[in-house]
Amino acid sequence: MLRRLSVTMTATVTVCLVCSSLTLAASKKPQQPDKFPPNPLEITAPDPLLPRSPKDKKPLTPEESQNLEPALEQLNQQATATLQAGDKVTAFDIWNRELRLRRFLGPLPEVQALSRVGEIAWRENERQEVQYITQRLQAIQKQATKSKKTIDLQLLRAIGQAYQQVRSPKQALQVYEQVLAAVRQQGDTTAEVDILKTLGELYLAWFDYASAAVTYEKLLTFTSSRGESANEVAYLQQLAYIYKQEKQLEKSIKIRNQLAQIYQSQNNFIQLPALKQEIASDYESLARENPSLLQEAFKNYKEAYTIAWQLQQYVPASEALQKLIALYRSQGQMEEALQASQVLLQAQEQAVNFYGLMNAYDQIGQIHLERKDYPQALTAFQKGLQLAQQLNHNEAYFTQQIQKISGQTSR
Template identity: 30%
Template structure:
């Protein structure tokens, strides 16, 4: 609510004796019944919409506050003064009704007020639309929002060719409050055109954010590209970093992975030059995932390797685990079982190093399922038994791991499942993956870690094992590979 509105309201109410609007009771209830919605987002009744959009001076039947005139004429200052007194009282009554939990009756009054404010000109009407529109949005009043949005659109169409900068800014605020996607876009674009070149930046940021809110990722990416280039030219590293993040997000959400990679490479370079090394591993993981989504698996492995090395150096073990999960899954999907088993065994150790018992549990599950897929029931049983120990300690997924152990212990002989293959991947890809091992540093050596201490079990309860059995590690062999990938080598397919 504007300061000007409050001051005028207080001044006029001091000069107006308090009285009860008894004659409004029936009308309020009738409008409230019309506006109440059995379901959110219901379409507006065309009759109701037409009645709301009609000028109150010519509407039939007339609102009780509009004086009857024998000829068409504008209202006198005294008549307008009396109506404004009534409108201030109407607003006060609506606020009280809202506090009393009678929201339908409150918004019936407010919708009347919005319509009658047209008698005082566009500025007064826009003030009411902004104030009451915010109340409607806060109260999730779908139909009132739609009514006011329809009126704002008409005002915009009538005003956009002649409106002042201040008027357009007011319309922009109201359109945003009412979540008017297309109208807001037009208004922001006009604001950019009306603003001097050196001052357009703020509205460009608002418009870019607006595009993101409405999932218009293509336009958002285009605008954030412009903003990032501007920040680079001005040497504003902080703004450039934020715009690159939004640019990457826009491409990622649109599944434009190839377009996201150059922006990610630029952001990675910024992190390195500004000493933000802790932000490198998650970005490198995202880049690896983009290459993986594009089917460029050798590049994906390169960036997983880079993220692993950085995360290990900084002791960011959560990111180490993420790399191992992703890389193990990648090898498993491509049928490279030995490589996947090696990575999952490393994952167990990494989760131990991070003291992440839920992660250890998940790693044993991955190992067990992969052993089952190749028909190695002995090692699968060892992995699931280790999972039982941790699941009992955590009281999480106990039934699942016990069930897997029970099935294998009863002699069930699971049939080996064929390794997944992709006809588009040939022997060349498989050779590339085998010749591009994941890490150029020796795996960390971690002592086995016991689960959290458990209180002594009651006589009728089985004791929980102090530590899970060891799982055979297929290989810890260290293979020498070339250095980390050069950012300039990023290419899009």
């Protein structure tokens, strides 16, 4: 069969696909053991699926391209099936052949195929294959940006996406920055916003929070000028997260307060308890350097649990109360901590959270102990023990606390 293939090119595509690996393997010379193997994407050996030699730079005719496309899709399917069967080496040999032939359909189809196979190679931990594909992408990028007058933005964006698939963020960012400069020069604000979104996501994915913040601030400026409230909320949420990660708490508070105003204007109160807790937490952190900000922390924790309670969201109400109680205790405000603890008991009862209720009694008992109010502490721990026995959890702990108090009061 191999002899017939070498004599005539009239064999069917199916026969070509089946025999191609052996044909190409026979044409290769043995590798020198002290040399790196060549990039399989740069092999220029004749291929039965091509109407002429790969070294012939003459482009394919539309009819030839149309005939080649289904054959390449068959190669892709064959490689996929081979990988699923567990033969990874042969699968990537087939994909490499497909990628070599995709080059004859033009740069965009080739880049799209490189992106697809590159993602598979990365997922399969085929580092050498990823390197081959990255090198080919770099060559295409260099050629695409050779002329500054005529830049194919669609191709560049495809290259950027391909770089993302092979996890090459620096190269992807470089490409998208080129695209961004081009669309700005054209005055295409819609495309600019689209590219900025991609850049923002890419910066976040690789933990470059400083660059991500600059990008989302630009996006926020665009949406504010256009009155796009839905996008504005999304960008503010991203900025709040970014500034929190960057420990820029003043900016985090500012952004979250903007979000709170938007939620209130939209009567979207369900988002407010968690948001108020975040604001309170930021103020609490800042208060370590500036104690005057503690009042803002107290204020926002109170607003968080109050709004949650009004919405009958007793779980977030309990979370805010627990943080409020902890803050009161850290400041030695035990009376306020006890009052908040009583509200916490009610919240846990409303949420039917018996574990939370048990822990609330433990917390009340600890506060009474700090105040040396042993009878009240004993009552709280006894109620906690009752719940612990029902839950079959932490019984020994509550029994120990009760014994300690009994020992102290009997002296």
